[in-house]
Amino acid sequence: MTTTLVIGANGQIGSTLATLLASQGHTVRRATSRAASQPDEVTVNLATGEGLAAALTGADQLFLMAPPGYANQQELLIPAIDAARAAGVHKVLLLSAMGANADDNIPLRQAELHLEHSGLAWNVIRPNWFMQNFHTFWLHGIQTQGQIFLPVGDAKGSFIDTRDIAAVAAKLLSGDEFVNAAHDLTGSESLDHTQVAAILSQAAGRTIGYTDIPEEAMRQGLLGAGLPADYTEFLLIILGAFKAGFAAHITNAVQQITGQEPIRLEQYAQDFKSHWA
Secondary structure (H helix, E strand, O other), rough: OOOEEEEEOOOOHHHHHHHHHOOOOOOOOOOEOOOOOOOEEEEEEOOOOOHHHHHHOOOEEEEEOOOOOOOHHHHHHHHHHHHHHOOOOOOEHHHEOOOOOHHOOOOOHHHHHHHHHOOOOEEEEOOOEOOOOHHOOOOHHHHHOOOOEEOOOOOOEEOOOOOHHHHHHHHHHOOOOOOOOOEEEEEOOOOOHHHHHHHHHHHHHHOHHHHHEEHHHHHHHHHHHHOOOHHHHHHHHHHHHHOOOOOOOOOOOOOOOOOHOOOOOOHHHHHHHHOOO
């Protein structure tokens, strides 16, 4: 029986992935940064390395991702890859981000390259912007002012549902058909935020709009919400890449790997409409 350690198992991708793997017969260790409270949970702090070696002991596979809030992702991920190799883990699946391979100096790309050269069986998945951001990170503006506030102009993005990301990860961790390869993951269509707002409005039964805001307004909003300055600048850089059109690309990787078409934004909006209604 395969034992898989899932980092971020309480997050949107990790929680779904852990459930999918367990349903397929995997023994799943659910890593959490909080105190473990369930028999299948282990406490792991990637920022300090605390708990990682113990959590990896006897594991066959690792689903690895950087916790949110860190701009220096490679400083957390590279030691985790090395720890996995030292523990005798066979395969590591790294959650990166679409566009990370544009420059070898990008922190996530440094982690990708380290994994590729590690001697381990590996996969990298690079998803585009999550649909779930609209009921998490961007929710406050929708709830309080009925607006999505972002500095991205009328650029389009091929948003992806995190449930599709988890489904891809589960498939990659359940066989070697796609091993030792990176996959860019997107939805099946590109939409601008005005179109997104219209779809959310239809599902929620209320008017939701989109306001293109200056970058400085976004910076002050993120800092005011308590985000670290370096992570704020990281987010502004990737939002700038969105505005420049780099998030509009569409791939067929979800369908190719899972055999299912990606979830459309309309379905996502129906499934999560209570957050905006």
